[in-house]
Amino acid sequence: MDEELYKLAKTIIRSAKAKGLTIATAESCTGGWIAKYLTDIPGSSSVYKGSIVAYANEVKENLLGVSKETMIEHGAVSEQTAAEMVKNCAQAFSVDIAISVTGIAGPGGGTAEKPVGLVYMGLYIGGEIKTEEFQFEDNGRDGVRRSAVHSGLQQIISSMGQIHP
């Protein structure tokens, strides 16, 4: 159990309960790790609805409605894919806040243009969609994924601060 991630998850579940907000996630490179931390918290099911872990690219299309055009033109690791993932995730789960994460965890798959550690997140905050780009240090697959989980949890916290239901 990673105490730092656990504390962030605890803050999210407590704040969401206090504000009456619901949350869902759509995870590619983090592979369910954000969901794992949020569900570590007892009683999380009243605010955290679940996740679509779209690890394979066709799942991003079939279950998260990312368009084939976006996948071909911009790739699975792109701002556009993150935006479509989070939009459809929020709709599928009918939540107030959603986050999507797509990136290159390594060790393979990196290019000069899209190196290992590049991660895009999509944020759905009460109907608005934003995206964020991160370039994490390539300190191994586990390290990149943990950095993405850490930032993802922080993004959820800051998103909740922007919503006043």
Place this chain on the structure above:
Amino acid sequence: MDEELYKLAKTIIRSAKAKGLTIATAESCTGGWIAKYLTDIPGSSSVYKGSIVAYANEVKENLLGVSKETMIEHGAVSEQTAAEMVKNCAQAFSVDIAISVTGIAGPGGGTAEKPVGLVYMGLYIGGEIKTEEFQFEDNGRDGVRRSAVHSGLQQIISSMGQIHP
């Protein structure tokens, strides 16, 4: 990183590649933890398609097609729900092998009839559906969840042993 779980996940990805099998998961009480371990393995995306983390009960109905009748008659933690979860998971991801996990991780939610540590798993093995009941020791929420992840990974390995594509 839990070395024992990592080794099981590595065995799964290696065997699935060798046999040309694809895998998906539908997780309730494990909350994405099985997905997290399978995606810890580099190159897992060629065989592991993803997960639907159906943490809230309405998600089991809306995204995993568990019938309202089943939920009312047998409850979210039941053999019947596990079977419906895995059937629809396998269809949604179009995979050879799927597993569903639904149980009571605690600390709350347990009853005399369905105590903390009770977990049902559904297994989809090349078109056949089986269910398994587990009563894990109530050694805390984290402990129950880890036991479920451990047994889930073992169930995937034994399922792969039963299929000859």
